[in-house]
Structure formats: structure tokens, C-alpha cells
Amino acid sequence: MTFFGSHNFVAGGSGTQPGIIGTVRTAPYGALNFASTAVSYTGADNANHVDGYVRKSGTASFIFPVGNNGHYGPFAASADATAGAYFHADPNSAIVPNPAGGSYPPLPAGAPFSTSSIGSGVTSVSSVEYWDIDGSGSTNITLTWNAGSGVGTLTGNSLSQLTIVGWDGSKWVSIPSAVDATSILGGASSLTAGSITTSAGITPDTYAAYTLGYTGTPLPVTLLSFTAVKEPGAVKLDWETTSEVNFSRFEIQYSTPNQGDWTVIGTVPSAKSGTLNSDYSFTHANPVKGVNLYRLKMDDLDGKYSYSPICQVYFGGGNGIVIYPNPASDHINIQTDNPGAIKLAKLSDLNGRILLTTTLLTNDNRIDISALAPGIYILTLFYQDATKESYKVSIKTP
Numbered sequence: 001m002t003f004f005g006s007h008n009f010v011a012g013g014s015g016t017q018p019g020i021i022g023t024v025r026t027a028p029y030g031a032l033n034f035a036s037t038a039v040s041y042t043g044a045d046n047a048n049h050v051d052g053y054v055r056k057s058g059t060a061s062f063i064f065p066v067g068n069n070g071h072y073g074p075f076a077a078s079a080d081a082t083a084g085a086y087f088h089a090d091p092n093s094a095i096v097p098n099p100a101g102g103s104y105p106p107l108p109a110g111a112p113f114s115t116s117s118i119g120s121g122v123t124s125v126s127s128v129e130y131w132d133i134d135g136s137g138s139t140n141i142t143l144t145w146n147a148g149s150g151v152g153t154l155t156g157n158s159l160s161q162l163t164i165v166g167w168d169g170s171k172w173v174s175i176p177s178a179v180d181a182t183s184i185l186g187g188a189s190s191l192t193a194g195s196i197t198t199s200a201g202i203t204p205d206t207y208a209a210y211t212l213g214y215t216g217t218p219l220p221v222t223l224l225s226f227t228a229v230k231e232p233g234a235v236k237l238d239w240e241t242t243s244e245v246n247f248s249r250f251e252i253q254y255s256t257p258n259q260g261d262w263t264v265i266g267t268v269p270s271a272k273s274g275t276l277n278s279d280y281s282f283t284h285a286n287p288v289k290g291v292n293l294y295r296l297k298m299d300d301l302d303g304k305y306s307y308s309p310i311c312q313v314y315f316g317g318g319n320g321i322v323i324y325p326n327p328a329s330d331h332i333n334i335q336t337d338n339p340g341a342i343k344l345a346k347l348s349d350l351n352g353r354i355l356l357t358t359t360l361l362t363n364d365n366r367i368d369i370s371a372l373a374p375g376i377y378i379l380t381l382f383y384q385d386a387t388k389e390s391y392k393v394s395i396k397t398p
Helices: 153-154
Strands: 020-022 032-034 048-050 053-055 063-064 066-068 075-077 083-087 130-134 141-143 162-167 172-175 177-180 194-198 208-212 220-230 234-242 247-255 263-269 278-284 292-300 305-307 311-315 323-326 329-334 342-348 354-358 364-368 375-383 389-396
Touching: 053 063, 066 083, 075 083, 075 130, 083 247, 130 375, 141 208, 153 162, 153 208, 162 177, 162 194, 220 292, 220 311, 220 354, 234 292, 247 389, 263 278, 311 389, 329 375, 354 364
Parallel strands: 020 048, 032 053, 048 066, 220 389
Antiparallel strands: 053 083, 063 075, 075 141, 083 130, 130 208, 141 194, 162 172, 162 208, 177 194, 220 234, 234 278, 247 263, 247 292, 292 305, 292 311, 323 329, 329 364, 342 354, 342 375, 375 389
């Protein structure tokens, strides 16, 4: 399909996601084309965008209105026939949900892309998102981020050392780039929102994928995972780290959407494990009804600090969720009093690796877990109102 004039995403169509235009991410690929006369659009955001590939014609600079799984992740380029898509997924697994049901295989070609395979000068690479940008014409490339991108955590709050990185077939390499003083989406670039542009034109086909990276001094601690799981009358926080060097403590911070700021609800000292992995936990005994937000402030002995990604747990939302059997051996059922409230379910291990993704739209949903090894897993339910809940699920030997 091709747009020849301005498009209003908010006007949309019908159905459960009227503002989302989906294109197929696997061969034969689909793409929404913007002709050279369609240089603008309105209303693009988390709920209104193209979930898949966009291609543009002409040589004018263009912001590609791409997103994935309810997350808007635009990028910009100018060369004629440039195309691209946004993937809101860990490049280590490179798996995203298929709006038609289930999940795509690792995408694009060459995926997954290990964030531990890095070139000279790259300290760390985002595990939140990446882009596939294609084209044979030279162009500057601009990537964007928002609060969910975790740029503060990635860079230790050092925005000046953010960089664009590209996957060269075996590793992530730094591409000369600079943070835009004024974001291409408006406003000054900051740790919570902004954009970054390559310093010179490149051929998009040079790299299989693009994302954000950090080129500064390694952070005092590497956070491997951070989860918040709903328990009876409480929320259990678990996290795992490695490379705790010159590190002091974790400060557990809590908030709600209406609160606006963060409250310290506890501290946990460093295990001082050096390069070994360490597991931590903390229980919040008084969550409120509705959305509960959690993050970790990670304090260095020298006074530097960084933040973890934000986890949220939904309490008492009226969806009447029942998960059974638990423990389970071959399947689990997810029952809700509010059919259609759940748009997606993901099952992950305690390291945060996503093992199963499924679309749920009925009031009694069955998930096959027979291929999984016995152990403890985290089931996260994503609701139509953009909230989510996490549950601990035990899988036993049949």
C-alpha cells in the first residue's frame, strides 16, 4: 500500500487497534510506502504507528513512523527507497510477537545479535530494542529513544557517551554519531527522550541491525535481569548482577502513575562479588490497588549511580485472573472475568529470556508448556489498557 498524501494515524480504522497498520515482517515482506509527495503524517505514537516495515520515496529527510508491540520507535533517513522496521525486543533473542498470533522467528536475517559481542570502543549495547534499516543510498541515520529505552541505565546517566552501533555480521561496532541537541521528535534530548544522528552518511545495508550503545567507562555493576512478581498481598522483586566493581548498594524505589515522584522503600548492600553473578530479592508488602512501579538505583562507591529499567505490577484491576494448574506439567490455563482484556502473554525464565509468546483474547486460554524443563518461570500478561501483571509459575515433572 502507498500513501501519496498526509496520513492521520489517529483517524485509523476499526477493531481492537484502530491506529496500528501491520505489515508482514518475514519474506515475502510487506511494507507501507510513503511516496515523495507524502512527506508528513500526524498522530503517530505508542497506539498509532506502523507495526512492520515502512519504505519512503524521494530524498527529503523522513521520520519513519514505526513501532512494535505497543511501543513507538521512529527513526529518520533521507536516501530514496530507504526502508526499515522497529523491533521492541532483546537483540539476544530477536523474537517479537506476530499480530496474527504467536511469534515471528528471530528477525531480521542474521539474528539474533549477541550484546556481548562488541567491537573496540563499545562498552555495552541496548538489550531493549533495535532497528532493521535497509537501503543502498548514502544517508545520515537518526535513532530515537524514550523513557522505556533505559538510556540512563545503559550509559550510567552519561548521555554524551551514547552512540549508534551496527551489527557487522559478528559484533556490534560503534558508528560515529552525536546526540541531537533538539530531538527530531521535538524538545531537548535528555536521558528520558531524544534522538541521535550519525556524523556522516552511511549505506544502511552495511549493517544487519542498528541500536543504541555506550562508549564510556564500564559501569560499576551489570544488571542481568530485574523482575517484579505479584504474590498474595505483596510484590516480590528479584534481580541478578555481574561485574560488581567499586559498587556500594541498591536503593529500591517505588511509585505509582499518580504519584509522579519516587519513594525509597528499602536498600540492599552489594554482595561485593566482583565478576561473579549475584542474586538479590526484596519484598514490597503494601502495594496499592492499580499500577505499582519499581526501579533500582545502583550506587557506586564514588557517588556515581544508574537506574534499572522500570517494572510494574497491576493489583486489583478487576480482570479476575486465575492461573491453573500451578504447579503444572503440560499446560497452564489463564482464566479472566474480562474477556478481551489480555492482548498478549509472555513466559520467561528467571533470567528474563522470553520462551513463549501468545496472543490471548478469550476467557479461558490454554498455553502448552510441555516442551519446557521443570523449574520456576515468570508469566507476564499484557492488557489492552497498556498495563501488565507478572505471575510466578511452577513447572513440574509430568
